[in-house]
Amino acid sequence: MSATIRLALADDQALVRNGLSALLAGIPGLRIDTQAEDGEALLANLAATPVDVILSDIRMPVCDGFTLVERLRAAGDATPVLLLTTFDEPELALRAAACGAQGFLLKDASPADLHEAIVALAAGKTLLAPVPTDPVRSRYAYRDAGAPTDAFNEREIAILRLLAGGYSNREIAKAVFLSEGTVKNYVSEILDKLGARDRTRAVLKAITLRII
Known part of the structure; x- marks a missing residue:
């Protein structure tokens, strides 16, 4: 650029x-x-x-x-x-x-x-600012509200928000200027921290916990 x-x-x-x-x-x-x-x-x-x-x-x-x-x-x-x-x-x-x-x-x-x-x-x-309104957030609530195993850094939160937008690893990589392999590692770490087995559950839990 x-x-x-x-x-x-x-x-x-x-x-x-x-x-x-x-x-x-x-x-x-x-x-x-x-x-x-x-x-x-x-x-x-x-x-x-x-x-x-x-x-x-x-x-x-x-x-x-x-x-x-x-x-x-x-x-x-x-x-x-x-x-x-x-x-x-x-x-x-x-x-x-x-x-x-x-x-x-x-x-x-x-x-x-x-x-x-x-x-x-x-x-x-x-x-993409966190959404503070409880009625809206409750529509996306996830039943597992257990705390993550570790805090999220700024990069992980950015990737979580892109996951919420439906981006693929390749698209995320282009948006945040990382390799696709690095993004894949970030996504795996995010899922581990949230105790979620897939991206959809990770995003829903992140919304429920007000991480994004």
């Missing part, structure tokens, strides 16, 4: 899209290479204009943010996606993780927070 972070932006509201574009254009080290009014149009643009980070509104006509991420991942495209929304609804963060997004941010975030999020995603990190 070059020193300048190349961005793609999708938002169906022209005023919001233009405002974000102007804001981001004024931040050194960031450059918007393509933008569109919905996910479908952005996917078409990305075919000819690869970028480092994608910013997308969640609620758009034709192809919303969740669908945009799902279609990228189905095509084997692991470009980091930061989903943006006006709506502070706890379930949206879980859906963002489930569809394979690396980041989730409210549109009222400060420019500094937005910049920090973009830089973090470009560096292979994830920003």
Whole structure:
């Protein structure tokens, strides 16, 4: 990746899209290479204009943010996606993780927070905040709530969140800049710590225990 972070932006509201574009254009080290009014149009643009980070509104006509991420991942495209929304609804963060997004941010975030999020995603990190709402979390509760055998480091938590997004080891490796074999070892260690026999149970238990 070059020193300048190349961005793609999708938002169906022209005023919001233009405002974000102007804001981001004024931040050194960031450059918007393509933008569109919905996910479908952005996917078409990305075919000819690869970028480092994608910013997308969640609620758009034709192809919303969740669908945009799902279609990228189905095509084997692991470009980091930061989903943006006006709506502070706890379930949206879980859906963002489930569809394979690396980041989730409210549109009222400060420019500094937005910049920090973009830089973090470009560096292979994830920003999917834990979901604090108990009713939402209870839908994903796992019957085994036993404590893990050891604490999780930052890298393991990042990989857990990508597991929650349905990523394969190969996709995780590309997203966090590790070899596929190293990721496989991390996943095995995560399963051991959680006492889970597969990835699905590990993610459900991690959600139940508020690890992610």
